[in-house]
Amino acid sequence: MSFASYVYILAFLPATCLGFWLIQRIKLHAALWYLTFASGVFYAYWNPRDLLIAGASVIANYFAAKALLSSKQRPRWLFVGAVAANLLALGYYKYLAFLLGLVSVELASAHSVSLPLGISFFTFTQIAYLADCRAGKIKPEQHVPRDYFLFVSFFPHLIAGPILHHSDVFRQFRGGFRDDRATKIATGIILFSIGLFKKVMIADNLSLIAKPVFSLADGGTSVSSGQAWVGAVAYAMQLYFDFSGYSDMAVASALLIGFRIPFNFDSPYRATSIIEFWRRWHMTLSRFLRDYLYIPLGGNQKGERRRFLNIFTTMLLGGIWHGAGVNFVIWGALHGLFIVVNHFWRDYVVPAMPAAGRSRYLGIPGYILTMACVLLGWVFFRAETVSGAFMLTTRLFWLPQMSFEGSPATTSELSLILAACLIATTLPNSRQVHDHLLSGNLAQHWRIMGMAAGVLFAVAFVAISPDSPFLYFQF
């Protein structure tokens, strides 16, 4: 079930929280199994078949990790085999039809299988865990079924992240979640309200502006530069508010139970370089890619050329992780290229500049260039056809192809986009609100914060639409 649904808000979340609080007073062990069971119900609500696939994956990985930990050598073949099995399963469900489609459309349609929800997320979580087992970061006594099953299946992060690291939650599973429950619940309610409002009132309305532009481009119909800019900016904002709204609700749901899980966003549209953008956007994925892909590839330990190649490869694979399609490959490659150029600029060009002139090249121009790169990437990320993406790109950035005839959007549409841009770039983000609330900095403003949250929640609750899934569910 979706976080932005009546069944989740009115039934599942209250029942799960209440059940957990009551059971953990009697026995923590039973309460954690109860949470695992509730997570299974949450997942099976979409499609019970998917629960079988996810369940098989979790059980198989549990035993693979157990086998790794039971041997002092932690054999490489076992680790490689387990990772390969995970990747094969992911490849079968996510990439097989795409790869066959490169050969023949009929072949692809004959072998198309429906993608189990969240498969990319729980597969990566488990691969990281296996890598940590092999690296000796997990002790055999830590690897118990109760903690492992809950770690992978914990419903707030199961479908679309944040991608958890075992160190994020294992200590909490042993009772570390019991501190300051009242503040965590209050913070959780405020965060959930913010997330729901972001999703239902901002992202869903922005999608109505972005979708027609991309549909036209994908259908081969020419759009004006004005329309292309409106569509691209609307989508950039839609994706941010949709995914960060989802992440806020995930963090809030965990807080309401008593657990803290990491944030995924830190105002990415305030970044003044593409490197900084990736430190603020989908932060748990960036952490995963760095720790389990970039560093194993050699990181920056094998010379400059290799470092740049590793960065590019990591981002390319990050793009492919998002989905099977040429556009995701291009998106990943673009970001790989941008980051390499950014590193080159930062390491070789900036030091050669006079110190006084640096801010001229790193401030506002850096911000504009960063946002242009991000926007270019989102066009490929969103478009369903390569030709549509290229057409939009030329309308956006290629001067000879630019045309501004006609009005690209209504005043209300432009107002919504502008408001979204202002919120994303100027207001405190959810992580900052969360940190202030939990640290007690806003203790004197609880009533006002609560009232504001009540207003946001009520408006968003009324406007919930059952036909509007989160964008990242497709990955």
Place this chain on the structure above:
Amino acid sequence: MKHSLGFACGLLLVLLALTFWPRPLAQRLATLHADGLRVADVYQRMASDPSPIDVAFIGTSHVMNGIDDRGVEETLARAGIRARVANLGTTWMGRDMHLFLTRKLLAFKKPQLVVVEINEHEPPYGHPMLPYVASASDMFCCRFLTDMNFPKMYMLFLKEQLYGALSTARPSAAAASPSRSWTYGWSPLDRDWDGNMPRERSLGERIQGLIGSKAREAAYELTSDFGKQAIQQIADLLKSNNVRVAFLYLPEYAFASGAESENLQFYGKLGPVLVPPAALVADRRNWADFAHLNRDGALQLVPYMSSAIADLLLGKEAER
């Protein structure tokens, strides 16, 4: 505690503001769900069509498809009674909508007689299109706590209010204006009921199935109170405006030939009850499906309806 109080206040504030947001009816009708356009048609007949309405039929699709208002009007004219007859039947059931339409009818016209359709079993919920057209007073018009669907309908109402409030606040939002040709009055069905056609059980049959045990019957009595209470309000409203009210028995085929006297008693206390000839409604050839008369059935009903209405109108004249 402070936080909870603040949260509850914020929540309540929004709910109250949305509930009582003064959204113009024209705007509500313009954003009506496509399935409910007939309501907009009917409203247009009352609000925009300058011709008077002397006799109005209010009810469900049974009335919409089964009452040839023009035919009744012409028959009455031939008998020397000049009265403008309007079929204001709308699709789907829900007495709160009939109360809404009655209020609007009285606001725009001065009818002499309103004929309200009888349901064999009053549905235990409101009309699904009401949240699209209702104001707060319409939503809370009846004993809503006994409406099984009220929470869902109220959420839908709030959603419509929210969209309305937002579009009103947006400067570029075009004011709602009807851009289609209105079709109101009798909507004849030109088909015969294919007896072999599989069908789901009708609402009446489903409700009938519920009534088997005393507990179920009690539950139904409680929930059907919503519809009956709305009927009572319609009758009271009409009477207080010196408009005569009558009730027309026109339910589904399964019940049409055998009206329950207990059911008719309820309506009989509020006004005269019109029961169509048994031979007409018992003949399957007069039905388009299990619930609606076809064109032939509706045309055969015209003489009876005209005669019954003439009696009622003349009775009213006699009273004067």
